[in-house]
Amino acid sequence: MFPIMFTVIFGFFFSGESSGSGTVVLKNYSQTEVSKLFQKSLNESKVFKIDEKTSALEARDLLKKGKISGIVEIPQKFGDLAPGSPKKIKVTLDPANLQSNAMLLGFLNQFITSLNFKVNNVQPVFGVQQEKTNSSDLNYFDFVLVGLIGMALMNSSIQGVSIAMSRYRENKILKRITTTPLKPATFIIAEVLSRLLINIVQISIILLIGVYGFHAHIYGNVFLIYVFGILGAILFQSIGFTIAAVSKTTSAAEGMATAVAIPMMFLAGVFFPIDQLPSWLESIVKFLPLAPLLRMIRGIALESASPFLDPINIVIVLAWIVVMLIISSYKFRLSDE
Amino acid sequence: MESIIQVNNLVKKYGRLTAVDSISFNVQRGEIFGLLGENGAGKSTTLEMIEGLRRPTSGSISILGHNPTSELNMIKEKIGVQLQSSAYYEHLTLAEILDLFGGFYPKHLKSGELLAMVKLEAKAKSFVGKLSGGQKQRFSIVASLVNDPEVVFLDEPTTGLDPIARRNLWGLITTIRNQGKTVILTTHYMEEAEILCDRIAIMEKGKIVAMDQTHRLIASSKHPFKINFLVGKINKEIFQNLAELGKIKSILGKSDHFEMRLSNQDNLNKSLKLLQDLNPDSFTVSRASLEDLFIELTGKSITQEENA
Numbered sequence: 001m002f003p004i005m006f007t008v009i010f011g012f013f014f015s016g017e018s019s020g021s022g023t024v025v026l027k028n029y030s031q032t033e034v035s036k037l038f039q040k041s042l043n044e045s046k047v048f049k050i051d052e053k054t055s056a057l058e059a060r061d062l063l064k065k066g067k068i069s070g071i072v073e074i075p076q077k078f079g080d081l082a083p084g085s086p087k088k089i090k091v092t093l094d095p096a097n098l099q100s101n102a103m104l105l106g107f108l109n110q111f112i113t114s115l116n117f118k119v120n121n122v123q124p125v126f127g128v129q130q131e132k133t134n135s136s137d138l139n140y141f142d143f144v145l146v147g148l149i150g151m152a153l154m155n156s157s158i159q160g161v162s163i164a165m166s167r168y169r170e171n172k173i174l175k176r177i178t179t180t181p182l183k184p185a186t187f188i189i190a191e192v193l194s195r196l197l198i199n200i201v202q203i204s205i206i207l208l209i210g211v212y213g214f215h216a217h218i219y220g221n222v223f224l225i226y227v228f229g230i231l232g233a234i235l236f237q238s239i240g241f242t243i244a245a246v247s248k249t250t251s252a253a254e255g256m257a258t259a260v261a262i263p264m265m266f267l268a269g270v271f272f273p274i275d276q277l278p279s280w281l282e283s284i285v286k287f288l289p290l291a292p293l294l295r296m297i298r299g300i301a302l303e304s305a306s307p308f309l310d311p312i313n314i315v316i317v318l319a320w321i322v323v324m325l326i327i328s329s330y331k332f333r334l335s336d337e
Numbered sequence: 338m339e340s341i342i343q344v345n346n347l348v349k350k351y352g353r354l355t356a357v358d359s360i361s362f363n364v365q366r367g368e369i370f371g372l373l374g375e376n377g378a379g380k381s382t383t384l385e386m387i388e389g390l391r392r393p394t395s396g397s398i399s400i401l402g403h404n405p406t407s408e409l410n411m412i413k414e415k416i417g418v419q420l421q422s423s424a425y426y427e428h429l430t431l432a433e434i435l436d437l438f439g440g441f442y443p444k445h446l447k448s449g450e451l452l453a454m455v456k457l458e459a460k461a462k463s464f465v466g467k468l469s470g471g472q473k474q475r476f477s478i479v480a481s482l483v484n485d486p487e488v489v490f491l492d493e494p495t496t497g498l499d500p501i502a503r504r505n506l507w508g509l510i511t512t513i514r515n516q517g518k519t520v521i522l523t524t525h526y527m528e529e530a531e532i533l534c535d536r537i538a539i540m541e542k543g544k545i546v547a548m549d550q551t552h553r554l555i556a557s558s559k560h561p562f563k564i565n566f567l568v569g570k571i572n573k574e575i576f577q578n579l580a581e582l583g584k585i586k587s588i589l590g591k592s593d594h595f596e597m598r599l600s601n602q603d604n605l606n607k608s609l610k611l612l613q614d615l616n617p618d619s620f621t622v623s624r625a626s627l628e629d630l631f632i633e634l635t636g637k638s639i640t641q642e643e644n645a
Contacts, residue, residue, distance in 0.1 A: 171424035179388060179418035180441035180484075181410050335390055 003152030007145065007206050011214030014141040022069035022100050024048040025059035034079025038089075038111060042072070047103055063092060069100040072108070081119070138302055142217045145210040146301050147270035149225075150294045152202045153233045154264065159257040160195065161240025165332075166253035169244070174334040184334045192237055199233040200226060220300040228300065228307060232293040235317055238324035239289065245331035269294045292316040339366040341488060341519050342387060347396035349382050349543075356382045358543035359396065364488075364536075369510065369520040371534030371551075373527070373631070378540040380523035381421055381492050387521075388418050388490055401487060414442060417481035421492040421523075425465050431476055432461040435483055442484040455479045455509060471502030478509060489513055491522040495529060507533050527628035531555070537627070541635050551627070558625040558633060560584060560598035562605045566612060566620035567594050575615050582608045593618075598625070 268290035292313035299305035389405035439445030
């Protein structure tokens with residue numbers, strides 16, 4: 001449930017769908033072609049939401065309150081090349097809002113520069129060719145979306161399994177099952193498979209909301225996303241069984257599961273790239289179970305990269321699975337003896 | 338009668354603690370057999386060893402001709418187990434739980450049939466959490482019948498229930514026996530064991546201290562007769578004469594209420610004559626109860642507190 005809520009929330013904040021940098025009040029007092037062109041291109045840039053109705057006085061008040069990002073005023077007769085007509089567009093900004101200020105000023109400067117070139121009939125000689133590290137168009141929401149898939153798998157498996165199993169034990173459901181001819185292995189396999197089925201639904205919902213609701217960019221092989229998602233779910237379930245095995249009560253299992261999952265959520269790269277951590281810390285957290293998993297799924301989803309090219313991530317995940325399975329198969333028992 | 342369970346010199350040790358200390362008994366087909374004792378006397382441990390849930394430290398068990406340590410799966414198909422204070426899935430309805438558990442057996446009864454047997458058919462779509470204490474316990478018992486077992490194990494089936502709900506359960510347990518099933522139950526309620534069980538083994542600190550048919554067990558008391566009486570004034574002379582005929586004591590330290598235990602009919606008759614002279618406000622003559630025997634055997638009264 002939480003990961004789905006997070007998907008929607010992050011979608012609204014970061015998917016770049018809404019006019020992310022806020023509202024700009026535009027007052028165009030000029031009737032010239034140039035001023036109309038400016039008005040049109042500002043509207044079409046979609047960087048800002050353009051509000052042309054609010055009065056200049058009201059807008060100043062809104063700016064002080066931080067409700068809008070800036071005011072752009074085009075003086076009368078701007079763009080009229082006659083001498084004495086105003087040559088400058090007036091911008092009022094809230095100094096606290098650095099990011100949107102830079103964007104608005106950048107936009108204005110670019111417009112004015114190209115206008116100057118045009119007026120003087122000059123072709124620009126030098127320019128900047130922009131290239132992203134990635135040929136594709138990615139934003140923070142795409143990064144977080146994959147993180148949220150990992151988080152969903154981790155929470156539902158670690159907390160889901162450990163709490164359910166210790167509750168079943170506390171309620172003697174596990175013991176009751178051992179009085180029937182059902183084999184313990186059959187019971188465990190059924191539990192694991194039914195949860196994996198739920199995991200597939202979870203991954204699907206998050207991807208659907210992300211891609212269709214908020215235009216997230218998924219470039220890679222969707223089938224591989226599921227395969228590695230399931231691999232991660234198996235890992236997290238084995239952690240869940242281990243926690244259920246070592247904790248005596250349901251509340252102990254709850255505490256332990258939270259203590260494992262929450263730090264991992266922040267340290268293993270759900271919301272932030274872990275290479276932003278101090279290098280000593282990064283060299284530790286990159287081995288946490290969630291970290292290699294997210295590296296692989298991000299690689300698949302965002303860069304169409306094959307996780308098999310650099311198998312170290314697969315090795316880390318498999319090593320965790322083996323370790324957790326060994327501990328839980330020794331420790332986890334349906335009955336008391 | 339055919340013996341369906343044989344237990345020989347059964348021992349269960351946990352470290353230094355001997356929970357079950359070399360007990361032996363047989364259970365006959367079609368009877369209600371009761372293991373009676375205080376909390377911690379070893380009743381549940383004994384039951385769970387027969388069910389195959391715990392491994393005996395030593396001794397042998399045979400149930401329906403099978404050994405629980407080596408032929409557990411054969412046994413599991415033919416027995417029904419109700420665990421002490423067991424719960425079921427909270428997110429499944431009663432019918433779903435019965436169908437689920439039924440699915441664990443090669444042959445099983447229909448959930449509707451089972452629920453009708455305990456008058457819970459109206460609750461088929463309810464959750465366990467919505468049931469009253471008595472309904473929960475009835476459900477828990479009927480859930481142990483999904484595979485139409487030959488032997489039913491009930492671990493303290495009535496603990497924590499009010500008297501009416503308990504009586505309802507006694508009726509249910511008798512019905513189960515009348516279907517030809519063998520019932521083994523544990524209890525710490527004397528009255529329950531006395532009314533319900535055909536045979537009783539009294540356990541104390543891991544040992545069986547007495548075992549017989551219920552009425553014979555009670556008759557084996559050294560003081561099978563009992564007089565209860567209330568007197569306003571105490572006549573010392575008559576009291577001394579009474580004391581020579583049997584054991585007399587005031588009940589819970591009250592100054593006017595007494596209980597007298599007698600070993601034979603003759604002394605009973607003599608005592609009744611003496612009592613007439615005392616002109617008691619009220620008096621009752623009765624047979625010793627199972628509880629009296631229990632106190633006689635163990636030197637203490639059974640704890641009525643609930644199993645924590």
